Amino acid sequence: MRYNFDVRTDRRGTNSLKWDVTEGELPMWVADMDFQTAPEIKEAILKRAEHGIFGYTVIPDEWYHAYIQWWEKRHDFRMEKEWMIFTTGVMPAVSSAVRKLTGVGENVLIQTPVYNMFFQVIANNGRNVVEAPLKYDGENYHIDFGELEKKLSNPQTTMMILCNPHNPVGKIWDRETLAEIGELCCRHHVTVLSDEIHCDLTAPGWGYIPFASVSDTCRDISVTCIAPTKTFNLAGIHTAAVVAADEVLRHKMRQTLNTDEASEPNAFAVDAAVAAFTRGEPWLDELREYIWENKRMVSEFLAAHVSEIKAVPSKATYLIWLDCGCLVGTGREIGRYLREKTGLYLSGGSQYGKCGEDFLRMNVACPRSQVEEALGRMQEGIAAYTQWAGSLC
Numbered sequence: 001m002r003y004n005f006d007v008r009t010d011r012r013g014t015n016s017l018k019w020d021v022t023e024g025e026l027p028m029w030v031a032d033m034d035f036q037t038a039p040e041i042k043e044a045i046l047k048r049a050e051h052g053i054f055g056y057t058v059i060p061d062e063w064y065h066a067y068i069q070w071w072e073k074r075h076d077f078r079m080e081k082e083w084m085i086f087t088t089g090v091m092p093a094v095s096s097a098v099r100k101l102t103g104v105g106e107n108v109l110i111q112t113p114v115y116n117m118f119f120q121v122i123a124n125n126g127r128n129v130v131e132a133p134l135k136y137d138g139e140n141y142h143i144d145f146g147e148l149e150k151k152l153s154n155p156q157t158t159m160m161i162l163c164n165p166h167n168p169v170g171k172i173w174d175r176e177t178l179a180e181i182g183e184l185c186c187r188h189h190v191t192v193l194s195d196e197i198h199c200d201l202t203a204p205g206w207g208y209i210p211f212a213s214v215s216d217t218c219r220d221i222s223v224t225c226i227a228p229t230k231t232f233n234l235a236g237i238h239t240a241a242v243v244a245a246d247e248v249l250r251h252k253m254r255q256t257l258n259t260d261e262a263s264e265p266n267a268f269a270v271d272a273a274v275a276a277f278t279r280g281e282p283w284l285d286e287l288r289e290y291i292w293e294n295k296r297m298v299s300e301f302l303a304a305h306v307s308e309i310k311a312v313p314s315k316a317t318y319l320i321w322l323d324c325g326c327l328v329g330t331g332r333e334i335g336r337y338l339r340e341k342t343g344l345y346l347s348g349g350s351q352y353g354k355c356g357e358d359f360l361r362m363n364v365a366c367p368r369s370q371v372e373e374a375l376g377r378m379q380e381g382i383a384a385y386t387q388w389a390g391s392l393c
């Protein structure tokens with residue numbers, strides 16, 4: 001291994017959202033990593049900082065080329081420079097898209113359980129959240145296409161936010177599924193907003209399929225959001241891209257990102273993205289190996305020592321979706337108990353929709369010794385929880 005992912009970097013005292021917790025707590029909730037970014041990216045940021053002048057920034061050709069060559073090489077999809085717009089983040093772009101591409105009071109469809117901010121962004125903009133829950137068979141998640149079409153066919157539904165790959169269940173959507181989504185959305189005049197922020201964090205040997213690459217239909221009815229921020233732990237740098245092949249959708253996105261002032265890069269946004277997509281590949285491939293070993297370790301440990309909780313098998317994201325359905329109480333209650341009793345801080349599944357109630361989400365993008373510590377806390381906490389819950393019955 002060229003890179004050392006075992007090093008623990010103290011994040012306390014750095015205004016980290018994740019680590020702004022009580023002394024002794026172990027936060028493994030919000031989706032950022034406890035690894036330093038790739039040294040190649042750090043070097044580019046330090047070089048920019050060293051310059052000492054942080055005036056307004058333009059988007060150079062190399063920014064477009066960095067994305068284009070990465071998607072072509074790693075995801076077998078050729079994007080055109082003209083399709084791309086810089087934006088300060090995926091969620092600012094999703095919010096702008098909801099405002100521009102749908103009307104107040106219209107329905108935006110999401111497939112639950114799904115990233116909690118989607119609910120907020122739809123509701124905060126005065127649109128209705130329409131849930132098309134994924135079907136869980138105890139091992140895997142699937143789309144109920146009958147249910148999906150019923151909801152898409154409501155003329156009031158004008159947008160679907162697709163999470164590709166899917167947070168929190170870690171599902172990579174296959175080509176047939178994406179094509180079917182495209183056909184249904186096209187038939188019912190629904191624009192697809194494909195959030196592909198987790199796309200590079202797949203299991204070794206596995207790739208994702210860009211929605212827009214699947215067919216002409218998928219390309220023409222969609223707006224895609226991509227970024228180096230999840231993959232390379234750069235969320236605080238605020239750098240992302242919107243991709244729209246269709247001229248009208250792209251025009252609207254450009255207008256709305258401008259109006260919402262979400263298209264101006266900060267002084268590090270361009271250099272960090274370019275370094276990530278031109279020099280980050282070796283680091284990323286080692287990172288994926290490391291994360292998948294963490295995931296394997298958690299699944300095996302739970303099966304052997306905490307059999308009340310099951311890690312749902314997944315092929316994407318550094319998040320583990322933990323099925324707590326065998327335990328009394330909701331994921332939120334179990335999570336609260338674990339945090340109070342052991343300091344282990346996980347996300348309660350109900351934030352991701354009602355169908356996430358029996359689940360917890362665990363972020364394992366951290367050094368292995370931290371995962372080991374978390375598993376010890378979980379074993380102790382769940383043993384205490386089952387005893388306590390049993391005493392109440």
Ligand SMILES: Cc1ncc(COP(=O)(O)O)c(C=O)c1O
Nearest residue numbers: 031089090091092115167195197
């Ligand atoms: C699916 C998904 N989209 C978007 C984001 C956040 O994107 P950004 O930080 O670029 O706004 C996250 C962060 O967890 C996410 O999981």
